[in-house]
Amino acid sequence: MSTTSTLPETALNTAMEAMKDATADATEAAAKAPEKVGKLFSKAVYGGFYYLSYGIVFGALVVARLIPKNSAMALGICDGAIAAREAYEVQEKAASQTAGA
Numbered sequence: 001m002s003t004t005s006t007l008p009e010t011a012l013n014t015a016m017e018a019m020k021d022a023t024a025d026a027t028e029a030a031a032k033a034p035e036k037v038g039k040l041f042s043k044a045v046y047g048g049f050y051y052l053s054y055g056i057v058f059g060a061l062v063v064a065r066l067i068p069k070n071s072a073m074a075l076g077i078c079d080g081a082i083a084a085r086e087a088y089e090v091q092e093k094a095a096s097q098t099a100g101a
Contacts, residue, residue, distance in 0.1 A: 067074050 064077075067077065
């Protein structure tokens with residue numbers, strides 16, 4: 001008998017090695033899939049909120065520019081914004097005291 005491999009044995013060994021490599025590659029890809037999905041989801045959330053924020057702020061700036069300065073409307077908006085900020089700060093302070101107690 002000859003010690004050299006025959007053609008069918010060589011092909012079978014090559015096919016087995018290819019299957020082992022494919023299995024290892026598939027296992028590695030499957031391990032990375034959740035990380036890639038998480039990154040894709042994160043990018044989608046970021047993009048959505050970026051454009052939402054941009055639209056709100058840009059729209060508010062355009063509307064604010066249309067309001068005449070020192071008019072009753074402008075003063076009302078400014079006073080309302082100040083009151084809203086103060087109310088929010090009072091609410092936050094109360095919530096932090098409740099959480100800390």
